[in-house]
Amino acid sequence: MLGKRIEKDLEQRDLLKAISRLEGAIRCNPLDKDLNCQLANLYFKNNDLVKAGKLWYLNLTQSESELVAVKSFTNSLGNDPTLILRKLLNRQFFRLNLLEEFQLEKLATLLEAVRKKEEKMPRFLYSLDSHIKGRKRKYSR
Known part of the structure; x- marks a missing residue:
């Protein structure tokens, strides 16, 4: 039903x-990949590269236009x-x-950059840090 309404709008x-x-x-x-992809494409068509880039940031593969949008984001x-993770x-x-x-790896890379930059880990990142450490322990056994 939603798809038909969106098609009609377009x-x-x-x-x-x-x-x-x-x-x-x-x-x-919020984690529906199809909806996020559709929305990112519409943002891109509307020339809102920042919003499109935010939605495409955690994609495994990125086209040239997606890379431009992610860079804008x-x-x-x-x-x-820190700001990227907050968003x-x-x-x-x-x-x-x-x-x-692969998405967790991207977030872990950002988290490591935060560790190098910040004196103290921002509170909103505690759960991410804990989750990533837990995953590493799980796979290192």
Whole structure:
């Protein structure tokens, strides 16, 4: 049903309405890959590279246009790993245990950059740090 409404919005060239519908759907299901991909594509069509890049950041493979959007996202945050993680993890209902290994590796790389940059680990990263350490222990056995 949602897909048909979005298709209708796009047929009527109402990109903002389609974006709004997808944003609402993602609030209910933030880790739905298809919805996130659709929304990122619409943001890209609407020339909102920062928002598209945020959604594409944790993709395994990235096209040239996706890389440009991801670069816009990171540049908008001054390439600061703490700010990037805050934006990526700020969603309500964000579930670390549902992420794939390559996504956790990307987050772990950012977390390591935060460790090098910050004197003290920001509180909002405690659960990510704990989750990644737990995964490492699990796989090192």
